[in-house]
Amino acid sequence: MTLNPKIKDRRSPLTPAGRGKGAWLATLEAGAHALQSAAPLKDFDVYVVGFHCAKGEPGHQMEAHHYCKVVNDDLLQCVLFDGNTRDAQLIGIEYIVSEHLFETLPEEERPYWHPHNFELLSGQLVAPGLPEKAEKAFMKRLLNSYGKTWHTWHTAGLDGPGTGLPYGDPKLMWSFNRDGECDETLKRDRDEAMGLDTDARRADRQSFLDGARPQHGVDAMRDDFPGATPIPGVVDVRDTTAPTDPGRPS
Template sequence: MTFYFHFLSRMTLALISVGLLEACNPKSDTPQQPSGKEKTTKTEMLESGAAILQSDSPLQPMNIYLDGFHAAKDNPAHQMEAHHFCRQVNEDFAQCVLFDGNTRQANLIGIEYIISETLFETLPEEEKQYWHPHNYEILSGQLIAPGIPGIAEKELMKDKMNSYGKTWHVWNSAPFGKTGDKIPLGEAVLEWSFNQDGEALPGLVEKRDQRLGVSTNEKRNDRAELKDLAKPQSGVDALKGKFSMPAHPLPGVVDKKAAGPK
């Protein structure tokens, strides 16, 4: 996994250097403009100076871009698209910052930590309730890495099979089908993954696909062979029956409790 993240990082930097990233990575503008005055000339000058003098930023390695969907664990009807910018820290642990778009104007809305199955199994049982499974996101084609070659994206998804994410949203800026907040309000919200077909609100995935020029169904078909790598995961059935639309299981996506003992 680390090899492919490093490979993708180098490729991303190479694309930037030749000006190709703009062409291969469709834009997704933020739907929310925060409350507040326009930046002054002084502020813009300070930003320019900081960009030159403060170059050793922890954000620089966060250049792996993933796009997917989240539902609030305590209110699954509250759903949104999340743009992830990630750094693979080691073979078993990655950390991502989440935005409501993929341009410079995007708002920071949360964080996600991603761990391997190996690390997940070391967690106390009480802690595991905060970590959502990833196999459905991958096998369904809903989790994508926009702008990179298909073969590299597939290898990336292969290495994320059986992994888990712990996600907190701190800004309700762009809930699907609803009006977002102009500034971050209230408590952080624990987010969850979709784990069956039909759990995503109608139009959520389709509008993302149209905007970014991708096909979730094509990716699902292309990733079908990854089903052989799928293991039963904790949390698959955590929100079962809590969505408004009828849902249907996807082969390869199984809850550990439903699978029973080995």
């Protein structure tokens, strides 16, 4: 995937452990380009940037660059990086399902999946480089959806510098669901570096409100962020007696 030249670079915050590239690499790359196929990667052509938090660890926050493949109307698969340049490190994966597919999941599986409505309605999730109308249409398709995200490498974040190699167990990541949960310095740093206007996106996406339905998991980390403020359209299913519609987004 070649990035739109209008998208500003966001480089990886670290250099991985290990020695420099040897001369053997040029031969390997030439052979790979000529003889091998990268077919599974060719359709990962949707690029979005947001913020993640480890479930149950409110201080473990970071910026995440998603490169996604639209499998069908109900499923996306994403590979996650800590930047958008050739030196970016692979830090995890995310699967995204529609509300329709989420409702088919067994009860014991649902706690692994975070809700997306706050990310959309707050303007925090963005698709840099897409024309405004195309980005808005794509984000509307994600309304009421859910993500299952695992990070395998902590390269940098709110809680300090990362590690030179991917240590320890994968972390299940969660979404932010109220104003005041995502650290302001993370948001400001990304927006200034990439020339993004989150506030303008937030205002524009208020047109999504009529389609936003209560979601599971909105309150999963409520007690971890005392003082955070709810926003319209982001409601946990346990906070309402209104029936939810498991149908597909319009």
